[in-house]
Each structure stands twice: as C-alpha cells, then as structure tokens.
Amino acid sequence: MLEARGVSKSFGGLKAVVGVNMEVPAGSIRAVVGPNGAGKTTLFALISGFLTPDSGRIRFVGDDITGQKPERICARGLVRTFQITQPFAGLTVRENVAVGAHLRHESRASALRHAQAIAARVGLGDRLDQPADQLTVAARKRLELARALATDPKLLLLDEVMAGLNPTEVQEIVAIVRRIRDDLGVTVLLIEHVMQAVMSLAEHVLVLNQGTAIAEGTPAAIAADPRVVEAYLGHGAASRMTGAGDA
Amino acid sequence: MRTLAGIALFGLVMLPLPALLASQVWLNFLVMTLFFALLGIAWNVVGGYGGQFSFGHAAFFGTGAYCAAVLQAQLGLAAWLGFALAPVAGGAVAGVVGFLSFRYGLRGSYFALVTLAFAEVLRILANSAGFTGGGSGLLIKLAPGAANLQFADRSGFYYLVLALVIAGLLLSLWIERSRFGSYLVAVRENEDAARALGVDAFAIKLRAIVLSGAIAGVAGAVYAQMFLYVDPGLAFGPTMSVEALLVPIVGGMGTVFGPVLGSLALHLLSEAGRSVLGQAPGLNLALYGVLLVIMVLFLPDGLVGLLRRVRRRFLRGRADA
Amino acid sequence: MSQLPIVVPSVLNGLTTGAIYALVALGLTLIYGVLHIINFAHGSLLMLAMFGVFFLHKLAGLDPYLALLVVPPACFVAGYALQRGVIARASHGKDHNILLVTLGIAIAIENVAIYFWRSDTRTLDLSYAFDTVNLGVALVALPRVVAFAGALVVAGGLWLFMARTDLGRAIRAVAKERQGARVVGIDVEHVFAMSFAIGTACVGVAACLLMPTFYVTPQVGHSFVLIAFTVVVLGGMGSFPGALAGGLIIGVTESLCGLFLGESLGQIGIFAIFIAILLLRPSGLLGHRA
Numbered sequence: 001m002l003e004a005r006g007v008s009k010s011f012g013g014l015k016a017v018v019g020v021n022m023e024v025p026a027g028s029i030r031a032v033v034g035p036n037g038a039g040k041t042t043l044f045a046l047i048s049g050f051l052t053p054d055s056g057r058i059r060f061v062g063d064d065i066t067g068q069k070p071e072r073i074c075a076r077g078l079v080r081t082f083q084i085t086q087p088f089a090g091l092t093v094r095e096n097v098a099v100g101a102h103l104r105h106e107s108r109a110s111a112l113r114h115a116q117a118i119a120a121r122v123g124l125g126d127r128l129d130q131p132a133d134q135l136t137v138a139a140r141k142r143l144e145l146a147r148a149l150a151t152d153p154k155l156l157l158l159d160e161v162m163a164g165l166n167p168t169e170v171q172e173i174v175a176i177v178r179r180i181r182d183d184l185g186v187t188v189l190l191i192e193h194v195m196q197a198v199m200s201l202a203e204h205v206l207v208l209n210q211g212t213a214i215a216e217g218t219p220a221a222i223a224a225d226p227r228v229v230e231a232y233l234g235h236g237a238a239s240r241m242t243g244a245g246d247a
Numbered sequence: 248m249r250t251l252a253g254i255a256l257f258g259l260v261m262l263p264l265p266a267l268l269a270s271q272v273w274l275n276f277l278v279m280t281l282f283f284a285l286l287g288i289a290w291n292v293v294g295g296y297g298g299q300f301s302f303g304h305a306a307f308f309g310t311g312a313y314c315a316a317v318l319q320a321q322l323g324l325a326a327w328l329g330f331a332l333a334p335v336a337g338g339a340v341a342g343v344v345g346f347l348s349f350r351y352g353l354r355g356s357y358f359a360l361v362t363l364a365f366a367e368v369l370r371i372l373a374n375s376a377g378f379t380g381g382g383s384g385l386l387i388k389l390a391p392g393a394a395n396l397q398f399a400d401r402s403g404f405y406y407l408v409l410a411l412v413i414a415g416l417l418l419s420l421w422i423e424r425s426r427f428g429s430y431l432v433a434v435r436e437n438e439d440a441a442r443a444l445g446v447d448a449f450a451i452k453l454r455a456i457v458l459s460g461a462i463a464g465v466a467g468a469v470y471a472q473m474f475l476y477v478d479p480g481l482a483f484g485p486t487m488s489v490e491a492l493l494v495p496i497v498g499g500m501g502t503v504f505g506p507v508l509g510s511l512a513l514h515l516l517s518e519a520g521r522s523v524l525g526q527a528p529g530l531n532l533a534l535y536g537v538l539l540v541i542m543v544l545f546l547p548d549g550l551v552g553l554l555r556r557v558r559r560r561f562l563r564g565r566a567d568a
Numbered sequence: 569m570s571q572l573p574i575v576v577p578s579v580l581n582g583l584t585t586g587a588i589y590a591l592v593a594l595g596l597t598l599i600y601g602v603l604h605i606i607n608f609a610h611g612s613l614l615m616l617a618m619f620g621v622f623f624l625h626k627l628a629g630l631d632p633y634l635a636l637l638v639v640p641p642a643c644f645v646a647g648y649a650l651q652r653g654v655i656a657r658a659s660h661g662k663d664h665n666i667l668l669v670t671l672g673i674a675i676a677i678e679n680v681a682i683y684f685w686r687s688d689t690r691t692l693d694l695s696y697a698f699d700t701v702n703l704g705v706a707l708v709a710l711p712r713v714v715a716f717a718g719a720l721v722v723a724g725g726l727w728l729f730m731a732r733t734d735l736g737r738a739i740r741a742v743a744k745e746r747q748g749a750r751v752v753g754i755d756v757e758h759v760f761a762m763s764f765a766i767g768t769a770c771v772g773v774a775a776c777l778l779m780p781t782f783y784v785t786p787q788v789g790h791s792f793v794l795i796a797f798t799v800v801v802l803g804g805m806g807s808f809p810g811a812l813a814g815g816l817i818i819g820v821t822e823s824l825c826g827l828f829l830g831e832s833l834g835q836i837g838i839f840a841i842f843i844a845i846l847l848l849r850p851s852g853l854l855g856h857r858a
C-alpha cells in the first residue's frame with residue numbers, strides 16, 4: 001500500500017531522515033519506533049506531504065505521491081494525525097469530525113451523520129456537542145483519531161496517539177485501533193513510544209535512530225535486537241545488560 | 248432552522264418600518280445602518296468565518312463604487328449595468344489581493360498590512376488617473392427614477408439595501424451550513440490540521456476573499472447611487488476599511504447576525520455621541536477607536552457572544568428554579 | 569551627467585529623511601522583535617510626540633532640540649503604560665486581538681487629535697531652520713544634518729544598549745525564546761513593556777529631530793508609519809542594522825522617485841516596494857508561523 005525508497009530530508013546541516021526504505025502492506029498494522037529526535041515525525045511529515053523529501057520516492061497504492069500537497073494526499077486516502085493534538089478549538093466535537101467527513105460527503109447533513117457514527121466508534125459518542133478546547137488529553141487524542149478516520153482513509157498514520165495516557169486509556173485506544181483495521185479494513189502505520197501498545201498492536205516494527213533505519217522485524221525480534229537496545233539506552237548498554245543479568 | 252426564522256423575522260420587522268416612521272432622519276439612520284451592515288457582512292465572510300483580518304476592505308468597496316460611477320459618469324452606461332458589474336470588479340480585485348497574499352503564505356499581521364497597502368495604492372491611483380476624475384472625484388448625473396437606481400425618496404434605497412442585507416444574511420447562513428463554510432472555519436482554527444484532512448486551504452481562502460470582495464463591491468455601488476458622488480478618500484480611504492471590520496467585531500465575528508447587530512449598536516452609539524458632544528470632525532472615528540479597544544478587551548466575542556452568555560445564564564437560572 | 573546637480577542634493581535629502589524613517593522603524597522593529605506584533609499605533613504616537621514638540625515650543629518657548637530632554641522620556645512612560653495597561657490585557661491568547669487593539673488605539677488617538685487640532689498644518693518658526701551646511705557636493709539644511717547625525721547616534725546607542733546591558737540581554741532573550749526566558753526568571757511582562765516603552769521613546773526622538781524642518785497634522789503619522797512598516801519589512805523584522813539600512817534606502821528611493829515620477833506617483837514607488845517585499849521576501853515573513 002505504501003512504499004518509501006531512499007527517503008532523505010535535512011534541515012540545514014541536520015540530517016533528520018537518511019535514506020529510509022519502508023513498506024506497509026495493505027491491511028497491516030505497522031509501527032515506527034525510535035528515541036526522541038530519531039526522525040519519526042519528520043518521516044510522517046514527508047509521507048503526508050507536509051514536507052518534501054530532498055531525495056527518494058514515496059508511492060501510495062502504486063502512484064508516486066512524492067512532493068504532493070497534504071490535501072491532495074489526503075484525498076487519495078492517506079491521512080495523518082498530529083503528535084501535538086491540533087483540534088479546531090472553537091468548534092464542537094461533532095463539527096471537528098465533520099470537517100474530516102466532508103472530504104467524502106458534500107452535504108452538511110450527511111457529513112454530520114457520518115461524523116456522529118465515527119465519533120461513536122472512537123468512544124466520543126456522548127461528547128458530540130462539547131467544545132473541543134474543553135476536552136481532556138485522552139479525549140483530544142480520540143478526537144484527533146476520529147477526524148482522520150472520518151476522511152474514510154485507506155491508510156491511517158497515527159503519531160503518538162497514546163502518549164500521555166494512563167494504562168487503561170492506552171488499552172482502550174489499542175482496542176479501537178485494532179477494530180478500525182479489522183472492521184473497516186484500514187491499514188495503520190503508527191509512531192509510538194508506549195512499548196506495551198506497540199507490542200500488542202504492531203505486526204512489524206521499523207526502528208529509526210538519528211534518521212536511519214537500524215532494524216526491522218516483529219516486535220519480539222526487535223526487542224531482543226542489541227542495536228535497538230543501544231539506540232535507546234546508549235553505547236554499550238546491550239553488553240552491560242547481558243553482563244549484569246536482569247539488574 | 249432557528250437562524251432562518253430569525254432572518255424571516257428580521258425581514259418582517261424591517262419591511263413596514265418606512266411606512267411607520269414619520270421622521271426622515273430615522274429612516275436615513277436605518278438606511279445607513281443597513282448599508283454598513285452590508286459592508287460588515289462582506290468583511291465577516293473572510294475575516295469572521297475565515298479569520299483573515301483585512302485592514303483594507305476599502306480596496307474592494309472603492310472598486311465597486313468607482314465601477315458604478317465610472318460606467319455612468321464617464322461612459323454614459325445604464326445604472327443597473329454598473330450595479331451588476333460592481334461585484335465582479337470588487338471580487339476581481341479581491342481575487343488578485345488574495346491570490347498574491349495567500350500564495351505567499353501571508354497571515355495575521357502581514358495579511359492586514361498588505362491589504363492596507365493595496366487600498367492605499369488604489370487611493371493614490373484613483374487620485375492620479377484621468378478616468379476616475381482625479382482628486383476631485385466623479386459626479387453621477389441626478390436623474391431620479393427606479394431605472395436609474397435613484398430614488399426620489401429615501402424609502403427606495405431602504406428597500407434596496409434591506410433586500411441586499413437579507414440576501415447577505417442568507418448567504419452567511421449558507422456558509423454556516425455548507426462544506427465550504429465548514430472548511431473555511433477549519434482553516435481559521437488550524438490551517439495545518441485542516442490541510443491534513445484534505446482541505447485545500449489556499450483555494451478556500453481565495454474563494455472567501457473573492458466572495459467578500461464581491462459583496463463589498465455591491466456595497467460600493469450602493470454608496471455611489473446614494474450619494475451620486477465618489478472621490479478617492481471616500482472610496483479607498485481608511486474610514487470604510489475600519490467600518491467594515493468594526494461592525495462584525497462589535498456584533499460578533501463569524502456569526503450570521505453579528506454584522507447587523509454591530510452596525511445597529513455602532514450607529515446608535517455614534518448618533519448618541521453626536522447629540523451629546525455635537526457634530527465635529529474626528530469625533531465619530533475617535534469613538535470607534537475607543538470602542539474597538541473596549542470590545543477586544545472586554546467582549547472579544549461581540550454582542551452575539553454576550554447575548555448567548557446571557558441566555559445561557561437565564562436558561563440555567565430557570566432550570567435551577 | 570547634466571542631471572548630477574539635481575540628483576546629488578536629492579540623494580542627500582533622501583539620506584537625511586531616511587535617517588528619520590530609520591529612527592521610526594527602529595522603534596517598530598524592536599516592538600515587533602520582542603512582542604511579535606505590528607504596532608499600528610506607532611504612527612499616531614509619533615504624531616502625538618510631534619504635537620508635543622510643537623506646543624512645547626509655542627507655549628513654553630522650548631527649542632525642539634531641548635525638547636529631547638522632555639519628549640522622549642514622556643513617550644517612554646506613555647509607551648510603558650500603554651503596553652501594561654491596555655495592550656497586554658487584550659490578547660486573550662490570540663495575537664490578532666493585539667493587532668486590533670493597536671489599530672483601535674491608532675484610530676482613537678488620531679481622531680481625538682483631529683477633534684482638538686483640526687486638520688490644519690502647523691510648522692515651527694525657527695531662526696536656524698534655513699541655515700545650511702556645505703558638504704562640498706551640495707548645500708544641505710542644517711536641521712537635516714542634525715537629524716541624520718541624531719538618528720545614527722540613537723541607532724548606535726540602542727545597539728550598545730542591547731549588547732551591553734542586562735535589560736538589553738533580557739530583551740534579546742525574550743525575543744528569542746519567550747518561555748525559556750520566563751523559566752530562567754526574567755520578568756517577561758516587564759520586558760514587553762520596556763521594549764514598547766523604548767520603541768515609543770525612539771518615536772519621541774524622531775519627533776524632536778523632525779519638527780525643525782517638518783510640519784505636523786493629525787494625519788502626519790500615516791505617511792511615516794507605512795514607510796516605517798516598509799523599512800521594517802525590507803530590513804527584516806526585528807533587525808536593527810536592517811532597519812537603519814532600510815530607512816536610508818527607502819529615503820533615497822522616495823526622494824528619487826519624487827524627482828523623476830512626480831509627487832503622487834512617487835508615493836506608489838514606496839508601496840510597490842512594500843507589497844513586493846511582503847510577498848517575495850520569504851525569510852522573516854514565513855519563518856514566523858503560529
């Protein structure tokens with residue numbers, strides 16, 4: 001469904017993303033992980049059209065979408081959420097979600113109906129008329145998800161929708177995301193720091209460090225990979241850990 | 248539905264007023280109030296719903312006014328033709344300003360500045376060009392008759408402007424109930440988030456400013472017909488730009504009735520000011536300036552916001568009782 | 569070559585006017601750099617200061633250059649009070665509210681001035697107004713030379729102040745990183761108000777230097793403020809050397825446009841530059857996004 005080949009982006013002298021290759025097959029749930037500043041969010045911005053890569057190509061359902069505008073890419077069926085939630089603050093939950101719904105629903109009434117159904121699906125059904133700026137963090141994350149889902153995407157890019165949530169809330173979102181794939185057939189690519197969520201959701205994980213893909217594979221394989229442990233905990237950490245047992 | 252009923256009620260109340268009002272002074276007051284409401288409705292489209300604060304709506308208003316005046320006074324064409332072309336001209340100028348500003352990503356202060364500068368450029372051009380009559384302006388020949396869109400008695404203009412205001416209210420209502428309006432408000436609240444959801448922010452803002460410019464152009468033509476005179480200062484000067492933004496800010500930005508309410512409040516206040524302090528140059532605008540500061544400090548959501556809060560408190564009070 | 573005798577004085581005049589533009593623009597750019605707002609009231613504050621200089625001379629016989637001891641400090645206080653008392657309270661978390669408030673202040677000040685002083689043009693009658701200095705290539709009016717020198721001195725002083733004093737460093741810190749400055753204990757509200765006050769004091773100095781050769785009307789701020797905006801945008805928002813260079817460039821451009829295109833079309837030259845820069849110069853314009 002999504003294919004990136006040799007995608008690079010630098011800001012001034014800083015190489016944010018370096019020659020990243022990745023593939024997301026239709027119907028899968030995949031994850032991108034990595035320490036802070038690894039270039040995950042930049043990668044999302046490149047895929048979704050908010051940034052243009054310096055080199056490399058990005059293909060979506062067979063078409064080259066490299067350098068297209070975000071609104072065009074969204075219309076093709078690839079939508080992203082934002083790590084820092086970006087609600088339309090002055091609008092209600094229903095109106096927020098309706099903005100997404102309007103992409104495939106010209107009439108107001110049908111967009112509002114669709115918005116209501118989507119909001120119910122992510123557990124915001126009882127907050128439809130609440131202004132978006134009065135929502136809790138957990139509810140904002142759900143709103144972010146609902147708005148994106150309302151565009152009827154083929155591929156959903158979720159940028160840390162579970163950060164800052166408590167374990168119960170994380171479990172709820174995990175269940176919602178899984179149902180989005182199972183019931184609606186939406187492919188999901190997520191950036192996540194909450195490892196528990198990655199482990200239980202993702203079928204395949206790509207690890208970025210300093211802009212480069214350093215490992216990929218199943219969550220279990222990734223967790224055991226010494227390169228990944230080093231990336232997170234610093235040079236020599238893996239050997240220290242094996243040396244010191246489980247201390 | 249409630250807003251639509253409100254517009255109908257507004258029409259029903261306003262329609263018989265010329266027959267009921269004995270005084271020409273009050274009729275005149277209402278005509279001017281409706282006229283500025285129309286100008287405010289124009290600004291409200293791009294400023295209120297779209298969040299793009301234009302400080303130079305006189306550019307579009309003045310283009311409409313000159314369009315009507317030049318076609319009649321210089322080319323001897325029929326009044327209705329000028330009237331029909333005024334929104335086209337106003338919209339076209341707005342389209343150019345909008346295309347340049349939005350293409351280059353101007354927002355906030357920069358957009359305000361650039362619109363202000365365009366209005367000034369047009370004022371200087373009107374001052375120096377020949378076909379605009381230069382600094383002395385243009386006079387439209389007095390020829391009363393509905394065909395010339397000149398009315399011997401004020402009530403003719405009253406009905407004309409009332410019809411335009413009602414059309415403007417219906418248009419605002421359509422904005423609130425349409426995909427276009429939903430996208431426009433989304434762009435105002437958060438442009439990046441809107442784009443991520445498939446909204447072409449540039450196209451939406453451009454459409455909004457063209458629509459806004461077209462309505463302002465109509466207001467300009469109305470003005471030219473009412474006073475049969477246009478000059479660079481009246482048409483492109485800062486006064487109209489300030490009126491255009493103050494009316495919806497006082498009434499409530501991004502609401503259907505905001506501009507009407509704002510215009511009424513503003514002009515009642517200015518009449519009151521005139522009767523207390525006497526007629527003097529500068530006084531009116533000084534009052535507006537102070538009012539703008541007070542509104543932003545204490546009532547940033549305007550009179551409509553105030554009414555909504557009062558009603559909510561009232562309803563809550565009743566529920567408690 | 570035959571045009572040289574009129575071009576040289578025109579350039580010199582442009583440079584001296586440009587120095588005043590630079591002074592007005594310095595205040596504007598300081599306020600913009602720190603508060604990230606365009607102060608629409610800047611021109612009307614200049615107008616008020618000019619009336620101040622005018623009446624100090626008319627009523628108290630104070631020389632405009634001696635008024636430098638009175639008017640800039642008064643502007644400083646007024647600027648501080650305006651920022652603390654009105655502008656700081658207006659934002660409600662949205663920058664466009666500040667924009668509207670400064671516009672409201674501008675309209676109010678200007679029209680109160682029209683109410684009291686009508687639109688009459690007022691000039692000072694000074695013995696030295698027509699004294700000239702021979703610069704070798706041309707004769708230039710003495711007050712214009714003083715204005716030019718004064719503007720350079722103020723710009724230099726401001727630069728030293730920003731580089732060497734604690735307050736100057738605090739201002740730069742706030743301009744760069746508002747939250748960070750707050751975290752390290754800088755009183756951000758105070759810095760905002762001080763920046764606004766210093767910016768307004770610049771306008772006070774400009775008024776004193778202008779009045780010996782210029783006239784004052786309630787609308788006089790307009791012509792200066794739009795040009796000052798142009799200068800600020802040309803020089804890069806928030807940049808001091810940029811404001812100084814921009815002011816001189818615009819002064820000369822205006823003077824030459826006036827010479828070759830005539831008075832009213834000459835003004836268009838400025839606006840054309842203004843719009844073109846706003847649209848085409850991306851750095852500093854697009855860098856500042858919400």
